[in-house]
Amino acid sequence: MVLRHHIEGYENFFKFMKNFKPNESVYVLYSGKKLPNGKSWCPDCVEAEPFIEEGFKTASESAHLVEVEVGDRPFWKDLNCPFRTNSTTKLRVLPTLAKWNTQKRLEGDQCQKIDLIEMLLTDEDD
Amino acid sequence: MKSRESKEKKSWYFNCCKKPQTMDSDLSDQENYTKSLEKLVTEQENIEADQKFMYDLLVIGGGSGGLAAAKEAVNLGAKVAVLDFVTPSPRGTTWGLGGTCVNVGCIPKKLMHQAALLGEAIHESAAYGWQVPDPNIIKNDWQALTTAVQNHIKSVNWVTRVELRTKKIEYFNALGYFKDQHTICGKMKNGEEKVFTAKNILIAVGGRPRYPDIPGALEYGISSDDIFSLEKAPGKTLVIGAGYIGLECAGFLNSLGYDATVMVRSIVLRGFDQQMANTIAQEMERRGVHFIYQAKPSKIEKQADGRLLVHWVDKERQTHQDIFDTVLFAIGRKPLTEELKPENIGLQLIPETAKIDAIDEQTNVPNVYAVGDVLHKKPELTPVAIHAGRLLARRLFGNSTEQMDYVNVATTVFSPLEYGCVGLSEEAAIAIHGEDKIEIYHAYYKPTEFFIPQKDVSNCYIKVIAFRNGDQRVLGMHFIGPNAGEVIQGFAAAIKCNLTFPKLKDTVGIHPTVAEEFTRISVTKRSGLDPKPQSCCS
Known part of the structure; x- marks a missing residue:
């Protein structure tokens, strides 16, 4: 089972990502902040959840999955949201599932396709 | 002799595996009758025969042409696989799925050209009132540029992978060659071989830069395969060859602040309007690119300090030499057709160029097609390959009769x-x-x-x-x-x-x-x- 981490907010996220060494397999799931009911405000993120759970079952034991709650709806909808403008995260869509330190990412309903998640986990080219 | 294909213009489903076409078409009526009976039976058999192939279309080469054909074919209901493999350049550069244009051609070239134009714009902006500190101290950071360019390319590689997976096109990172006219062997990175069978095979392997046969060329030279991902700034660069690739590379390097020289064997931009070509060279010279005309390199040596000593011969057979940090060969490209083991299926190549003289993209082997830079006397341009690949897929799987028109294709040289x-x-x-x-x-x-x-x-x-x-x-x-x-x-x-x-x-x-x-x-x-x-x- 993959090693899971949970982070909230932009500054916390970047501070946390410094913990990883460049050769580690780190995957990041960007989704909307959770509401009091425990579900994200972003319906697509909620819908993707079970597929991501399923897809990561086969992930290597040494792989990390960092689940980051980017923020509430107004924070995300602001086109100057730092997760959008930062040249590393450059988010356009929630949810986004990305392999850290690569250009590989699945956006929106691509996160609901098990075979694409598998490809993200197994693809060796960078 | 027009299309080899038009004879068999029926449903694509029936004409796989057809009997080898022979030259003896002068058959008697009786024979004709028997033949047509046989044909009916064969067509029935062919329906079953189809099942024995793994794919309706197997594409060798995941570049612009191959991918366009593959996507169009799956959209029309065909079962499709794509084989792609990048053999490392002599200096060891490799890249991902997408072919020359995306990885080591049009795309990185245009981005570096854009970097060059922006540098030019910074200087001009002062005249338009922008308060630029001192334009002369503004320098381009080669590492930052190549990282940005490579990141863009890698994201395109990935998006292409996702697209193939989504469209259910099977992709294999394997170097394909012919076993027979319906069977391809794919050599994987780990040396293992995988066998694929297909009713139709599309050759879309493109080409790679040529190197001259002179001492030091392979050891110390680079090509357009390497320049866009070069770890170290190229420094003083000699570009050998004055085709569009050579001129574009020398152009953006000069604009980015590197001393650039173009060595011209005979003429600039062969195949293009020569008045325009010479005007382009003149403009580049005015901007500081050096030109050495009517010269051929004879030897490259590495000096103790790591710089390269290049020897060349001029038209009077005088030898000259100069020192460069980088030597880039842009003397032409060769198609990767020999690697396909064409002899195994009797695929004919033009002896001098190893290119394929296809008629309406069909080779002399009826179920084997070709698009893109491997084609004899066709423009080596991405949109040409894409268009030809797409139209071919429509003819194979969509009952289309539309042919590729290779005439009046526009192009642009991205010189400064x-x-x-x-x-x-x-x-x-x-x-x-x-x-x-x-x-x-x-x-x-x-x-x-x-x-x-x-x-x-x-x-x-x-x-x-x-x-x-x-x-x-x-x-x-x-x-x-x-x-x-x-x-x-x-x-x-x-x-x-x-x-x-x-x-x-x-x-x-x-x-x-x-x-x-x-x-x-x-x-x-x-x-x-x-x-x-x-x-x-x-």
């Missing part, structure tokens, strides 16, 4: 001052139609935005070649100036619609643009009048 053209060069027009039959219109012009920063306009030049009589149909259009590709694309559509010179003259321009200069052109070469503009504008 760009050159776009469509149709015939002046030389070709004269050779085909005769000097008396054609009229050459030409003009120098001054882009509005060049005045304030006092940019040199001496090489902003356009030319239109048309029939002299009759409908005065336009045969060729040539443009040197900013945004040449954007300018020439629309005129290419007009030429496709049989643009005539009177229609061009009857078109109202958009002011102030550089493209409108084509609507203002009136001076003929024959008249001997001065093609330089009389006043600043209008």
Whole structure:
């Protein structure tokens, strides 16, 4: 089972990502902040959840999955949201599932396709 | 002898695995009758025979042409696989799925050209009131540039992977070669071989840069395969070859601040209009690119300090030498057809070039097709490969009869001052139609935005070649100036619609643009009048 981490907010996220060494397999799931009911405000993120759970079952034991709650709806909808403008995260869509330190990412309903998640986990080219 | 394919224009489903075509078509009626009975039976068998192939279409080469054909084929219901494999360049560079254009061609080239244009714009901006600290201390960071370019490429590689997976096109990172006309062996990275069978096979393997057979070339030289991901800034660079790739590389390197020299064996931009080609070279020289004409490299040696000592021979057989940090070969490209083991299926290649002389993209082996840079005497351009691949897939799987038109394809050389053209060069027009039959219109012009920063306009030049009589149909259009590709694309559509010179003259321009200069052109070469503009504008 993959090693899971949970982070909230932009500054916390970047501070946390410094913990990883460049050769580690780190995957990041960007989704909307959770509401009091425990579900994200972003319906697509909620819908993707079970597929991501399923897809990561086969992930290597040494792989990390960092689940980051980017923020509430107004924070995300602001086109100057730092997760959008930062040249590393450059988010356009929630949810986004990305392999850290690569250009590989699945956006929106691509996160609901098990075979694409598998490809993200197994693809060796960078 | 037109299409080999038209004989078998029925449903694609029935004509896989057809019997080998023989030359003895003079059959008696009785034989014909038996043959047609046999044919009915064979067609029935073929339905079952189809099941024995793993794929309806197997594409060798995941570049522009191959991927376009693969996507179109799956959209039409075919079962498709793509094999792609990048053999490392002599210096060890490799890349991902997508072919030359995306990885080591058009895309990185255009991005580096853009970097060069932006550098130029920084200097001009001061004249437009921007308070730039000191333009002369502004430097380009090679690592930052290549990282940005490579990241873009890698994201395209990935998006392509996702697209193939989503469309259910099977992708294998394997180097394919023919076992028989329906069987391909794919050699994987780990050396293992995988066997694929397909009813139709598309060769879309493209080409790779050639190296000259001189000491040191392979050891110390690089090519366009390497330049866009070079770890260290290239420094003083010798570009050997003056085709469009050589000129573009030398152009952006010079603009990025590196000393760049082009070594020309005979002429600049072979195959292009030579007046335009020489104008481009002149403009590059004016901007600081050095040119060594009529010279051939003879040896490259690595010095103790790591720099490269290049020896060359001029037309008087005098030898010269100079020291460079980087030597880039751009002397031409060779198709990767020998690697396919063409002898295993009797696939015919043009002996001198190893290219494939396909008729309507069909090779001499009926179920084996080819698109892109492997084709003999066809433009080596990404959009050409894409269009041909897409139309081929429609003919194979969509009952289409539409053929690729390779004539009047526009193109652009992204030299510092760009050159776009469509149709015939002046030389070709004269050779085909005769000097008396054609009229050459030409003009120098001054882009509005060049005045304030006092940019040199001496090489902003356009030319239109048309029939002299009759409908005065336009045969060729040539443009040197900013945004040449954007300018020439629309005129290419007009030429496709049989643009005539009177229609061009009857078109109202958009002011102030550089493209409108084509609507203002009136001076003929024959008249001997001065093609330089009389006043600043209008």
